[in-house]
Amino acid sequence: MSTTLKIFLVLAAFALVVPFVPGLIYPVFVMKVMCYGLFACAFNLLLGFTGLVSFSHAAFLGSAGYVTGALMIRFGAHPLGMPAALVLGVAASLLVGLAIGGLAIRRRGIYFAMITLALSQIVYFLAVQFRWTGGEDGLQGIPRGNLFGLDLTSDTTMYYVMLALFSAGFLFVDRIVHSPFGQILQAVRDNEARATSLGYDTDRFKLLAFVLSAGVAGYAGAMKALVFQLVSLNDVSLHTSTEVVLMTLLGGVGTIFGPLVGAALVVGLQNYLATIGDLVTVVIGLIFIVCVSFFRRGFVGEFLHVRRRRAERRARAAPRPEPPPNDAPVAEPA
Amino acid sequence: MSDYALVTEGLTKAFGGFTAVRAVDLKVRRHAIHALIGPNGAGKTTFFNLLTKVHRPTSGRIVYEGADITAETSAAIARRGIVRSFQISATFPKMSVRDNVRVALQRRLGTQYSFWRSMRSLAVLDREAMALLADVGLADYAEANAADLSYGRKRTLEIATTLALDPPMLLLDEPTQGMAIDDVDRIKRLIRRIAKGRTILMVEHNMSVVADICDAITVLQRGEILAQGSYAEVSADPAVKAAYLGGGHA
Numbered sequence: 113m114s115t116t117l118k119i120f121l122v123l124a125a126f127a128l129v130v131p132f133v134p135g136l137i138y139p140v141f142v143m144k145v146m147c148y149g150l151f152a153c154a155f156n157l158l159l160g161f162t163g164l165v166s167f168s169h170a171a172f173l174g175s176a177g178y179v180t181g182a183l184m185i186r187f188g189a190h191p192l193g194m195p196a197a198l199v200l201g202v203a204a205s206l207l208v209g210l211a212i213g214g215l216a217i218r219r220r221g222i223y224f225a226m227i228t229l230a231l232s233q234i235v236y237f238l239a240v241q242f243r244w245t246g247g248e249d250g251l252q253g254i255p256r257g258n259l260f261g262l263d264l265t266s267d268t269t270m271y272y273v274m275l276a277l278f279s280a281g282f283l284f285v286d287r288i289v290h291s292p293f294g295q296i297l298q299a300v301r302d303n304e305a306r307a308t309s310l311g312y313d314t315d316r317f318k319l320l321a322f323v324l325s326a327g328v329a330g331y332a333g334a335m336k337a338l339v340f341q342l343v344s345l346n347d348v349s350l351h352t353s354t355e356v357v358l359m360t361l362l363g364g365v366g367t368i369f370g371p372l373v374g375a376a377l378v379v380g381l382q383n384y385l386a387t388i389g390d391l392v393t394v395v396i397g398l399i400f401i402v403c404v405s406f407f408r409r410g411f412v413g414e415f416l417h418v419r420r421r422r423a424e425r426r427a428r429a430a431p432r433p434e435p436p437p438n439d440a441p442v443a444e445p446a
Numbered sequence: 447m448s449d450y451a452l453v454t455e456g457l458t459k460a461f462g463g464f465t466a467v468r469a470v471d472l473k474v475r476r477h478a479i480h481a482l483i484g485p486n487g488a489g490k491t492t493f494f495n496l497l498t499k500v501h502r503p504t505s506g507r508i509v510y511e512g513a514d515i516t517a518e519t520s521a522a523i524a525r526r527g528i529v530r531s532f533q534i535s536a537t538f539p540k541m542s543v544r545d546n547v548r549v550a551l552q553r554r555l556g557t558q559y560s561f562w563r564s565m566r567s568l569a570v571l572d573r574e575a576m577a578l579l580a581d582v583g584l585a586d587y588a589e590a591n592a593a594d595l596s597y598g599r600k601r602t603l604e605i606a607t608t609l610a611l612d613p614p615m616l617l618l619d620e621p622t623q624g625m626a627i628d629d630v631d632r633i634k635r636l637i638r639r640i641a642k643g644r645t646i647l648m649v650e651h652n653m654s655v656v657a658d659i660c661d662a663i664t665v666l667q668r669g670e671i672l673a674q675g676s677y678a679e680v681s682a683d684p685a686v687k688a689a690y691l692g693g694g695h696a
Contacts, residue, residue, distance in 0.1 A: 287564070288561045288562075290564070291560060292552060292557040292560045292563055292565065292567060292568055293558060293560055293563075295552065295568065296558050298541060299541065302539055302541060303538050307538075307549075308521050309529060309530050309531075309532075309536070310524060310549065310553065311524035311525040311529075311611065312553065312558065313519070316559075317558075324561060
């Protein structure tokens with residue numbers, strides 16, 4: 113069993129008992145963390161494992177949320193309504209991802225980021241203009257519906273369904289990273305020119321990663337629409353796109369669990385410090401400054417780095433069979 | 447089938463008003479080691495970049511094994527079997543040495559887009575990757591990060607990765623640049639060994655390397671071919687002497 117799976121099972125075990133101790137952690141809070149955590153994992157798939165900075169992830173989160181929400185309002189009572197709305201929501205985000213990614217992927221660095229930003233602003237504009245998105249009001253009172261007849265009105269039932277959906281999404285991202293495709297993505301991130309010279313069409317790999325990331329972000333958005341029964345313009349706003357950057361960097365970019373930690377931190381601060389109002393932004397800003405000044409790898413990234421260094425030191429201290437030193441001549445080729 | 451693996455006809459590249467490569471007709475004989483030499487700014491690297499589609503030629507044609515490849519993309523050319531190395535060592539620094547080679551082998555499995563499959567499906571390539579590493583003397587470093595290798599070893603790893611594709615044609619951009627004497631000798635022997643059954647076109651400054659292992663030499667100057675032939679012919683050419691010794695300055 114991989115380390116990732118072990119850690120995940122421990123976390124899942126904790127998550128399973130949450131509804132029994134509502135005084136300690138509020139289940140709705142955990143559901144929020146799961147939605148944003150998955151959203152950040154989707155973003156990290158691009159930034160951490162493909163090396164692309166996108167400012168359009170709110171467009172994916174929001175478009176899926178709107179589609180899922182609008183469908184639930186109309187067909188929510190149907191026993192297949194919820195799964196169908198979820199799937200179609202994800203399909204919408206995949207399409208938006210394909211459109212934005214298809215236009216932006218040929219550009220590099222800051223130009224890529226700016227194109228994704230501009231195109232996601234178009235999605236925002238459409239969300240304001242369209243009738244079915246509710247414009248300024250957004251979609252409110254979205255029914256949670258039922259899953260094959262299982263009523264989802266109660267927070268506890270919803271919680272377990274969301275935990276299952278979240279687990280599937282998280283393990284899916286982990287699989288992408290640790291797949292043959294993920295290997296090529298890492299190669300593209302490390303040295304794109306070299307990956308091309310080995311015969312890989314790097315733009316196609318980046319586009320597929322972009323669309324997959326959009327799909328997972330949409331999946332998180334659809335989950336969020338169901339949990340909170342609400343989709344608003346905030347979900348497609350630039351603010352949300354930058355918040356996910358913050359979560360990912362705080363937790364540790366390019367690590368599997370970092371985005372979850374970052375999302376829990378940001379959502380937690382917003383929830384538990386809600387009483388101080390707008391000052392929350394100041395607190396998060398200060399934490400971010402400390403993070404980029406002193407531990408740039410993020411919480412999880414820094415933890416892994418320290419552990420690796422310690423293991424290396426131990427390996428150096430221990431006597432070992434003689435591997436050749438790095439500056440010794442390479443054995444003569446036969 | 448002609449004797450030539452790669453032929454360029456009137457290949458020209460102009461950047462604005464500056465013509466970096468002018469009407470170059472180059473013929474690389476199959477299974478030969480062909481060197482491209484010339485003073486700095488002669489257009490060697492630009493010519494290389496034209497061959498590998500980093501730049502698009504202003505005019506002229508590139509023909510590889512009878513097929514016109516002038517309009518193809520970099521990746522498509524690599525899939526045809528023309529694989530290049532870079533002036534600066536090109537590895538995947540955050541991957542292990544073995545994984546570097548495995549990435550090249552992976553294309554053969556055809557699973558490069560399989561994001562749903564487990565990475566364990568790549569384990570079938572491990573034995574071959576290790577054999578390639580053993581072949582170039584890097585087996586002891588298989589688990590190390592490529593970034594932690596010495597410069598000479600990075601270049602060796604690059605060659606192992608390139609060999610993993612088993613390409614019929616190699617384009618080497620200054621394979622011994624910046625290397626210590628020992629490393630130069632090792633790479634020289636390695637190139638000679640891998641040249642069996644392959645065509646190699648290399649840009650090289652080190653004349654001892656060129657003299658020792660190259661079958662044919664093309665000298666470029668100011669984007670044009672100055673001389674072509676064997677090392678003996680080229681080194682005796684008065685125009686080449688003038689270009690290299692500086693006698694040709696007007």
